[in-house]
Amino acid sequence: MAGGLQTRPDASAHFSLATTDVDEARAFCRRMFYGPLEVNPVGDRSGFAFRGDVVSLGPITVGEISYGCDIHVAIADLETSYHVLAPLTGMLRSRHRGTTVLADETRAAVYRPVGDISLDWPGDCRLLSVKVDRGALERELDAALDQQVVTPLLLGDSFNVIDAPGRTWVALVRLLFGELRRGDGLSSQPRMATRWRDMVVSGLALTVEHPYGEEPAGMQGPNRPRTVKRTLDAMHAEPWRPFTATDLASIAGVGVRVLQESFRQHVGMSPLTYLRRVRLDGVHAELSRSDPWQVNVSEVAYRWGFTHLGRFAGAYRDRYGESPSQTLRDRK
Template sequence: MEFRVSALDDVHDHSLAVSGWEQVYHQITPGRFESTLVQASDDNFQFFRESTNRRIAQAGVSPEGFSSIAVPLYGLSTGTFQGQHIAGFPLMLLGPGEEFHLHTPESMHYIGVSLPSGLMEQLVSDTVDESAVSKLTQSVLQVPESAAAVLQLHLVPFLDAMQATEDRLSSVESDRRFQHEVMSVLLALVEAATGNSRDLTHATYSDIVRRCERFLHEYAEEPVTVLDLCAMLRCSRRTLQTSFQRVANVTPVEYLRSYRLNAVRRLLRSSNAAELLIGDAAARWGFTHLSYFAREYRDLFGELPSQTPRKS
């Protein structure tokens, strides 16, 4: 997947730099224009992260065949999208080939994702609710500020780390993890904005955790993501998060990582070095980057994999 970062000082250059979009940007307020544009895309996924420092009027047409969702990473003071006033954390939605108009505040920092419309609808149906699919035709869905906290607490640090990484999206695995991480957060915001969240019983939360464990064991060698689990269980990221917090007092990501690391440790302790190399044991549980695996292993167990006692 192609990953590009651009720093721009002209509003016209910025509008032309956004791949796949037919649009024109107009600078409204005076002063030197400065912006940053981050893009990641393949045939079925388009991601952008934009920051601008001047009030902008945007107009254009969304990509054909794709449904698009955008959300500010920081709460808006005011703005207008498709003729509707926006503030706080609005989800801004566009259908395929839809004409749009957006008037931003003086400073705006937001992300957007475009997926094939059928895929977008399927993900919303699987991880939120079938009834939420019909709400994708609305131009604006308002996210409660409490639910939007995931943007600053989780997504922004994740995107910042990805942007700072030299090799960035250099493999099929890293591409997939990036797409799933971004989409799982956006789908959680759709759930919060459409009011489809449910408070389940503790037994149900426990069952969700057990089913995740079975799925993880069945697909041990695959890099299972939170979005994989949401789609398999037909539940939202929020429900998955609550399940692991209520049952194990950790996040799903922390639980999945520790589950896989414990499985590798059992393999190492039950085999000798001649039978099973450390790298092969790690690969059996989806760890393909040995340096990352060794760091995570040491953080959890207080020792490197090479220091773990092996079978004599």
């Protein structure tokens, strides 16, 4: 297996496993995606030959997965993520929130954070598995629309991947996956990788069906001025940077007071308050998916731009109702 712990939010990691051991495959998928996940072969398991190739970059995790024989997968609430399964070969039968979806090379299945998932996965099905941190996708829609969105997002159960925009989004994900797996292309440049990652998140917001209006993602809300959009882009691209109010005003091209007033009017809070929320969501997402034996809360907080651990811990508890160490200890 290749890869390792990320050292900063824009760092990528690559993991791979080929095995005929069911328990080893199950443990790999739990570590890469979700703890409450069960993988069980159906019938003859002699053909079981798991292959998993997974890359992660900030709030997204992309894997190419196959099992070699028929299996059944059961997953409890995803809680911290949205997820897309797009078969590259074969067909997958999916049940989620009372709806059955037959996903194949023409249609991808979509999963919300709430609701058990049941998958009948044939041996000939190889698929693209895309995990997007809940906060990242919700922030994207929240920033793009001039209205309050419901959380978890009311997303459609599937989308077409033969026609645009679904075809384009899957192609974008596959290209990013290939580049991160090789590690020697433009994606090896942190700034480029960050922009590419953000394109995957915003592209999903454009692709999947939702009831929040027809405005495109990418900060195109009609009542948000360009100065606010430019500042939001900068904060989401590099949330760990030690931005000051003056730095953000310079990025926006206006004075500090003008930017603060614009944010209060169009975002509902000051720029630095919004930046703190982005950082907190980033820490929460990382702690929620990390191994408590290998991750230190302080290191994660510093990576996301927090330099005063006492204030960080208080803000974290206010937002999530628990301490950072409890999130890490009680992760599922």
